[in-house]
Amino acid sequence: MSNEVSKFSVQELDLYYSNFQALKKINMEIQEKEITAFIGPSGCGKSTFLKTINRMNDLVEGVKVDGKIYLDGVDIYKDIDVIKLRSRVGMVFQQPNPFPMSIYDNVAYGPRIHGIKKKSVLDEIVEKSLRQAAIWDEVKDKLKKSARAVSGGQQQRICIARTLAVEPEVILMDEPTSALDPISTLKIEDLAVELKEQYTIIIVTHNMQQASRISDKTAFFLTGEVIEYGKTEQIFNTPKNKKTEDYITGRFG
Amino acid sequence: MTNNIKEENNNSSIMMKPNKTRDIIEKIVETIFFLCAMVSVVSVIAIIVFVFYKGVAPFVGNNAYSFFDFISGVKWDPNHNEYGVFYMIVASILATIGAIIIGVPIGLLTAVFIAEIAPKSLVNIVKPGVELLAGIPSVIYGAFGLGVIVPLINKISPEPQGQSLLAVICVLTIMILPTIISLSEATLKAVPNSYREASLGLGASKTQTIFRAVIPAAKSGILSATVLGIGRAIGETMAVMMIAGNPIGGIPMSIWDKVRPLTTNIAMEMSYASGRHQEMLFATGVILFAFIMIVNITLIKITSKAGEK
Numbered sequence: 001m002s003n004e005v006s007k008f009s010v011q012e013l014d015l016y017y018s019n020f021q022a023l024k025k026i027n028m029e030i031q032e033k034e035i036t037a038f039i040g041p042s043g044c045g046k047s048t049f050l051k052t053i054n055r056m057n058d059l060v061e062g063v064k065v066d067g068k069i070y071l072d073g074v075d076i077y078k079d080i081d082v083i084k085l086r087s088r089v090g091m092v093f094q095q096p097n098p099f100p101m102s103i104y105d106n107v108a109y110g111p112r113i114h115g116i117k118k119k120s121v122l123d124e125i126v127e128k129s130l131r132q133a134a135i136w137d138e139v140k141d142k143l144k145k146s147a148r149a150v151s152g153g154q155q156q157r158i159c160i161a162r163t164l165a166v167e168p169e170v171i172l173m174d175e176p177t178s179a180l181d182p183i184s185t186l187k188i189e190d191l192a193v194e195l196k197e198q199y200t201i202i203i204v205t206h207n208m209q210q211a212s213r214i215s216d217k218t219a220f221f222l223t224g225e226v227i228e229y230g231k232t233e234q235i236f237n238t239p240k241n242k243k244t245e246d247y248i249t250g251r252f253g
Numbered sequence: 254m255t256n257n258i259k260e261e262n263n264n265s266s267i268m269m270k271p272n273k274t275r276d277i278i279e280k281i282v283e284t285i286f287f288l289c290a291m292v293s294v295v296s297v298i299a300i301i302v303f304v305f306y307k308g309v310a311p312f313v314g315n316n317a318y319s320f321f322d323f324i325s326g327v328k329w330d331p332n333h334n335e336y337g338v339f340y341m342i343v344a345s346i347l348a349t350i351g352a353i354i355i356g357v358p359i360g361l362l363t364a365v366f367i368a369e370i371a372p373k374s375l376v377n378i379v380k381p382g383v384e385l386l387a388g389i390p391s392v393i394y395g396a397f398g399l400g401v402i403v404p405l406i407n408k409i410s411p412e413p414q415g416q417s418l419l420a421v422i423c424v425l426t427i428m429i430l431p432t433i434i435s436l437s438e439a440t441l442k443a444v445p446n447s448y449r450e451a452s453l454g455l456g457a458s459k460t461q462t463i464f465r466a467v468i469p470a471a472k473s474g475i476l477s478a479t480v481l482g483i484g485r486a487i488g489e490t491m492a493v494m495m496i497a498g499n500p501i502g503g504i505p506m507s508i509w510d511k512v513r514p515l516t517t518n519i520a521m522e523m524s525y526a527s528g529r530h531q532e533m534l535f536a537t538g539v540i541l542f543a544f545i546m547i548v549n550i551t552l553i554k555i556t557s558k559a560g561e562k
Contacts (some may be wrong), residue, residue, distance in 0.1 A: 099466055113455060144287040
């Protein structure tokens with residue numbers, strides 16, 4: 001444990017939607033270049049927590065956050081510009097959401113936003129990102145075609161490529177396969193495992209098999225609290241908490 | 254159990270009996286719907302036939318007026334049998350282009366403000382304002398133009414009068430704003446939130462998100478709004494008539510020049526015209542009609558393309 005680097009350090013995090021407390025006293029260390037999975041029943045706060053990590057919750061009206069999240073030791077709610085934060089911490093959403101533009105323009109969107117204009121540089125980034133997202137071979141002949149004209153699984157990998165193009169350090173995935181068929185799901189899972197060589201990945205999933213297949217650490221959420229957090233093997237084989245065991249064995253949720 | 258099934262069978266056999274009165278009522282109602290729908294269709298056909306019949310008359314038969322002279326002439330002088338509408342076509346097109354160039358950016362940015370940026374309290378002021386603007390009769394716009402805009406232009410214009418292309422553009426710009434704003438706003442609102450999230454998630458600022466993700470996604474709706482604005486501007490008569498100056502000839506060379514759009518030509522003279530003069534006014538209507546048709550076909554093309562996506 002001692003040689004692992006902590007990418008995120010979460011301390012005493014509370015989150016309120018107006019009067020409703022959605023997250024309660026979350027404490028968590030998230031390691032670099034690992035896959036951390038958040039599991040738990042609907043409404044347990046796992047997606048909410050994910051969105052506090054890149055401050056997407058700022059967009060929701062009436063949200064109040066207490067406590068601290070440190071990224072490499074820097075307080076993300078105080079000492080870092082939110083724009084900078086989001087280019088370091090990318091996000092892949094539940095529904096594939098490519099823009100209604102060409103595949104090329106989708107992937108080039110982030111680099112362009114951040115001021116890259118040169119065609120040759122963009123070309124390079126687009127190809128590299130699509131290769132990293134394991135979709136280059138499938139779309140290399142139709143980069144100018146609409147990104148919405150391909151299958152859902154391909155769209156999701158294009159979205160991953162779009163996220164990678166910004167060269168983030170962390171990728172947040174919010175149930176990235178819940179709208180996909182089993183084959184596409186496996187492709188995304190393989191991709192996640194490959195990507196952890198270079199990136200820190202945090203994935204929210206409803207699918208417990210998915211968490212056990214790909215993640216190094218798992219956190220089990222229930223009603224806004226982290227019930228148990230540890231090595232995935234340990235969580236699934238020898239859960240310490242009764243509630244974790246009940247959830248994992250399918251007794252509720 | 255068996256009893257239940259029997260009962261159900263009985264029920265359904267009652268239901269199966271034809272209901273004559275209901276069928277007749279249905280037929281009558283359908284006919285009423287059909288007749289209502291026909292009112293518009295018959296009207297548009299009647300108008301087209303009538304305008305074309307009257308408008309084509311001066312160019313056929315003996316003593317026909319040269320259509321080329323009509324379409325390319327730059328002088329309208331019924332007393333001397335001179336009917337040239339080219340300078341009016343130019344005036345209509347320039348006035349419309351001017352209004353679109355100024356009105357679309359203002360309208361689009363207003364729509365963005367309402368849909369994306371403004372807090373609710375401000376939306377509650379801006380939106381009713383826009384809606385009210387749409388409801389003001391065009392004669393009032395004309396009066397406003399004559400009372401306020403024309404004198405202002407008069408002060409800075411090198412020409413002796415304030416009635417000018419610029420005055421027309423100013424008033425048309427204001428008049429097309431409600432169309433542009435409300436349609437653009439509706440399409441911006443219809444852009445899925447997931448695009449905004451995706452853009453912000455990539456580290457884009459709010460402004461970048463609006464201009465690079467949201468507006469491109471609403472492109473076809475904004476284009477439709479623009480085309481409808483063109484339709485409104487090119488067809489506007491009353492307001493324009495009061496501020497255009499309406500000269501009897503001459504292509505406008507600057508924004509300070511007087512202009513005579515196609516619409517005002519018809520409106521000013523129709524009430525007293527007769528014979529060839531009247532037919533020529535209908536011919537002007539045919540030209541106007543052609544423009545409106547082009548606008549409408551463009552609109553249909555745009556909206557059907559958007560539907561394919």
